[in-house]
Amino acid sequence: MPIATVNPASGETVRTYQAMGEEEIERRLQLAEATFRTYRTTTFEERARLLHRAADLLEADRDEIGRVITTEMGKPVTQARAEAAKCAKAMRWYADHAAELLADEEPAEADVKDSGGSRALVRYRPLGPVLAVMPWNFPLWQVVRFAAPALMAGNVGLLKHASNVPGTALYLEGLFHRAGFTEGCFQTLLIGSAAVDDILRDERVKAATLTGSEPAGRAVAATAGEMIKKTVLELGGSDPFIVMPSADIDRAAEVAVTARTQNAGQSCIAAKRFIVHADVFDAFTERFVAGMKALRVGDPMEEDTQVGPLSSERGVEDLVELVEDAVRGGATVLCGGERPDGPGWFYPPTVLAGIDREMRIHREETFGPVATLYRVADLDEAVLIANDTDFGLSSNVWTRDEAEVDRFVRDLEAGGVYVNGMTASHPAFPFGGVKRSGYGRELSGHGIREFCNITTVWHGA
Known part of the structure; x- marks a missing residue:
């Protein structure tokens, strides 16, 4: 797939980019390794100052970057601006909470004595350097929720x-640089998917995070497993x-x-x-x-466009x-x-009823505005259908x-259960899935600790 901005509303190619060659990739890997040696010694206060500055710049740029996002992947510009604002919020949240989330932990005094030590801490x-392989659907948010922590x-x-x-990728690199981060702290690699494997195998890269398709997740996980490197995967959902x-x-x-x-x-x-329960199926539908x-x-x-x-x-297709x-x-x-005639890659909001287990749409993820309706007789059937998928994101x-809430929380196979509201990611809450939706967590304290060396420090008596 070429590296290019292609406007989904028209199908027209706006700009193409040259993929980085081996020499440039090597230069950037060297820079990442060298920068890490010094950046790792900076204080939380220094990092927070830089990240707050990045948030301020992003917020000021939200109209401009919103138009870039919309041109590249088709999101309504109002949603693109909201995505930029959400990213600025997450940056500030991590800037304000990281020191607390990563503060040294002291085991119970009794356990320290039982170990034969005088004191200990975690x-x-x-x-x-962490490699992030990110998708197009939330081109700012997916990156920031990795980069900020x-x-x-x-x-x-x-x-x-x-x-x-x-x-959008190049904008992010420039954003962090403008904020005052050293050049090697955050770098965009303009490369195709075929180059990912070699980079992940490089000893200078210590871990990887991927949000994307199940095949992409399998490929990254396989290489990381062979190289014994930590990964976090957020894959599909249904x-x-x-x-x-x-x-x-x-x-x-x-x-x-x-x-x-x-x-x-x-x-x-x-x-x-x-x-939907049979008693309210018709009213809801x-x-x-x-x-x-x-x-x-x-x-x-257009400001009033919703889809x-x-x-x-x-x-x-x-x-x-x-x-x-x-x-x-x-x-x-x-x-x-029905797919409409005319330019652009549009598909209308669609609702299907009468779904059964033999249909592909029951088993596969629908990545577009198509909804499937199921009529169920009771809570048990609802849970059965809800769990009848390879995915388990939210x-x-x-x-x-409340008794029904307790049952759903106990029995639904998912990384999140949202009661009387829609699933939405927030920096304070862990985000991720089970089954083929991936493993590991982003956001919250759990997310920032995923790419840390959790070190026991023990002192003898």
């Missing part, structure tokens, strides 16, 4: 971004959105529309499978379908195949379902019954 030390922990970053968002009889149906349907179509549905944590039909689809640069194009023609397979299998199209539950 210290979190940085690992070194990594930099605050004393690591340095090497970014291999998706090949269709090179302008999140359930469960609605029980006690729920606020009007609110659940309203949020369901946003949960399915934010970023044109191109989100791992977007709600994708809507599992009526409101949900009406909300999906009412969405404004169009030019993502823009998908990021690529391949993405549209994948959706078409999944919908057509479901219809052949007996699914009913309640709205949408989940949404709508009920006012």
Whole structure:
């Protein structure tokens, strides 16, 4: 895949970029290693000052970078600006909390004495250069939620971004440099996917994090396993959105529309499978379908656009195949379902009912504004369908019954359970999944400690 900015709203190539050669990659690896030796000795206060400066610059740039994001991957410009603001918030959160999250920990005095020592502590030390392989769908946020904690922990970053968002990738490198970080603290590598394996095998690279597809995660995990390097993987999702009889149906349907179509549905944590109790199925479906039909689809640069194009023609073709397979299998199209004529990679908000286990759309992730509806008789059936997937990223539950909440929290196989609200990432809460959605956690204290050397320091009596 060429490294290029291609406008999804028109299909036109805006700019192409030359991939870095071996000499430039080597220069940047050397720079990362050399920079780490000194950056690791900086204080939390110094790092926080730089990260606060980066947040201020990003916030000031949000209109400009918002237009870049929209041009590169099609997100409505209002959502792109909101993404920039969210990144600035996360930078400030880690700048303000990293020292506390990575403070030395002292074991219980009784345990120290039992060990035969006079004192002991646990210290979190940085690992070194971390390779980040990031996707296009949230081209700022996916990077910042790795970079902010990594930099605050004393690591340095090497970014291999998706090949269709090179302008955003280069902006990020420039942002951290403008903020005062030494050049080697954060570097963008304009490279294709084929170059990742050699870089990950390089001894100077100490760990890797990847957000993306399951095949990409398998490849990175395999190489990292061979090289015995730490990895964090956030892969696909097919999140359930469960609605029980006690729920606020009007609110659940309203949020369901946003949960399915934010970023044109191109989100791992977007709600994708809507599992609704039979007692409220018809009421929820009526409101949900009406909300999906009412969405404004169009030019993502227009302020009132709610759903823009998908990021690529391949993405549209994948959706078409999944919908057509479901219809052949007996699914009913309640709205949408037809690719529009004209330029750009658009697909309408679509709702399908009558889904069964034999359809591809039941098993595969739908990365676009297509929702599937399931009618269930009770909580047990809801849990059964919710867990009938290889993925386990997050989940949404709508009920006012605390006993039902307890059951869902106990039984849903996911990295998150969001009750009476849609899944959303926040710097204070751990984020990640189970099963084929990956392993490890981003964000919160758990995320910043993923790329630390957790060191025991023990003193004899």
